Amino acid sequence: MTSIAADPTDSVFVRACRGEPVEHTPVWFMRQAGRSLPEYRELRAEAGLSMLETCRRPDLVTEITLQPVRRHGVDAAVFYSDIVVPVAAAGVGVEIVAGTGPVVAEPIRSSADLARVGRAEDADLSFVEEAIRLLIPKLEGTPLIGFAGAPFTLASYLIEGGPSRSHAKTKALMHGDPQLWHGLAERLAEITSTFLRVQIDAGASAVQLFDSWAGALSEADYRRFVLPHSAAVLQEIGPVVPRIHFGVGTAHLLTAMAEAGADVVGVDWRTPLDQAAALVNVADLRLDGSEPGPARPRAVQGNLDPALLSAPWEVVDHEVRRVLAEGEAAPGHVFNLGHGVPPEADPAVLTRIVELVHKISVR
Numbered sequence: 001m002t003s004i005a006a007d008p009t010d011s012v013f014v015r016a017c018r019g020e021p022v023e024h025t026p027v028w029f030m031r032q033a034g035r036s037l038p039e040y041r042e043l044r045a046e047a048g049l050s051m052l053e054t055c056r057r058p059d060l061v062t063e064i065t066l067q068p069v070r071r072h073g074v075d076a077a078v079f080y081s082d083i084v085v086p087v088a089a090a091g092v093g094v095e096i097v098a099g100t101g102p103v104v105a106e107p108i109r110s111s112a113d114l115a116r117v118g119r120a121e122d123a124d125l126s127f128v129e130e131a132i133r134l135l136i137p138k139l140e141g142t143p144l145i146g147f148a149g150a151p152f153t154l155a156s157y158l159i160e161g162g163p164s165r166s167h168a169k170t171k172a173l174m175h176g177d178p179q180l181w182h183g184l185a186e187r188l189a190e191i192t193s194t195f196l197r198v199q200i201d202a203g204a205s206a207v208q209l210f211d212s213w214a215g216a217l218s219e220a221d222y223r224r225f226v227l228p229h230s231a232a233v234l235q236e237i238g239p240v241v242p243r244i245h246f247g248v249g250t251a252h253l254l255t256a257m258a259e260a261g262a263d264v265v266g267v268d269w270r271t272p273l274d275q276a277a278a279l280v281n282v283a284d285l286r287l288d289g290s291e292p293g294p295a296r297p298r299a300v301q302g303n304l305d306p307a308l309l310s311a312p313w314e315v316v317d318h319e320v321r322r323v324l325a326e327g328e329a330a331p332g333h334v335f336n337l338g339h340g341v342p343p344e345a346d347p348a349v350l351t352r353i354v355e356l357v358h359k360i361s362v363r
């Protein structure tokens, strides 16, 4: 008898995102594929390729995406790629420097610079499609999360030329030349939507829009300069698959990030999930300026402090139980860390967390 693989669109993870009943709380980890895993470090050393070259090799992407699913038994896979992959495909010279992050040799700071950012329709993302088509059968029903960087977080790398704590040049450009800012953000929104669309069409069961650094903005600046562009991305994708929207240090932005059109709002460790659940129960922003519809309940994702992965197990155990209890207040809860897995994390602790979440959240 041939076994029929489970349908990922009916998985515990997808149902939790939609606020439907689940047998247990699903769990996955941002940055679960990567340097915390010895098998990842071995494969990278063996291949001898840069991070971006690795992302363009469907065979390697498939193996790396599967590694944490095999090892930890997580409820979802996250596509191994990077937020700058589609930007590089659109012709921007960018490298990922180990220990630093994306570095852009010639930053985008004028309209002449903006002309160097290619159009989404000219970006070759066939390697993404190929990798996902290889992956889906190997996942045997485990849902795949596709992702992209939101316009603000991508723009910050392009304008600053690399990682920045203050995002000073980005903020100066937003306020000093709003027309150039909106032109750049619109171009990036198109690239991001295309990257997400390619992943969904190839078989991703959910997507996450990472606005990792949006927390650096005031709510007023976020609403004026960022929200319309992130909303354009999420609303362009539509409700075909659950849309997760995440940033770090966003306690003051959770309502606005939900309004962008997310089905699930990712929360860092600073805001308890019961408080977050109340903040995200709002209507979607209407991009045409019409009256907002009724508030809609949204699921939350998070939010164990990644720093605690190196605390004694009793601490982790206690914190996992607290996060699960606070998550009960939301219509749906996807367990995760409050940000990515640190490279020095002990993978055995992650496996133990998956087992604990599955055991104590049984309905």
Ligand SMILES: Cc1c2[nH]c(c1CCC(=O)O)Cc1[nH]c(c(CCC(=O)O)c1C)Cc1[nH]c(c(CCC(=O)O)c1C)Cc1[nH]c(c(C)c1CCC(=O)O)C2
Residues within 6 Å of the ligand: 029, 030, 031, 032, 033, 034, 035, 051, 078, 079, 080, 081, 082, 083, 084, 096, 097, 098, 099, 100, 101, 102, 147, 153, 210, 212, 340
């Ligand atoms: C801001 C951001 C980036 N990339 C990403 C974000 C948003 C998520 C977040 O907020 O952390 C998204 C990303 N990057 C990567 C993934 C893969 C999937 C997963 O989450 O497991 C995802 C979802 C692989 C990666 N992306 C990167 C690595 C590590 C480098 C390597 O393996 O060579 C991995 C596994 C590189 C990268 N790329 C970026 C940074 C900050 C870094 C780390 C730099 C460093 O400390 O070395 C930009």
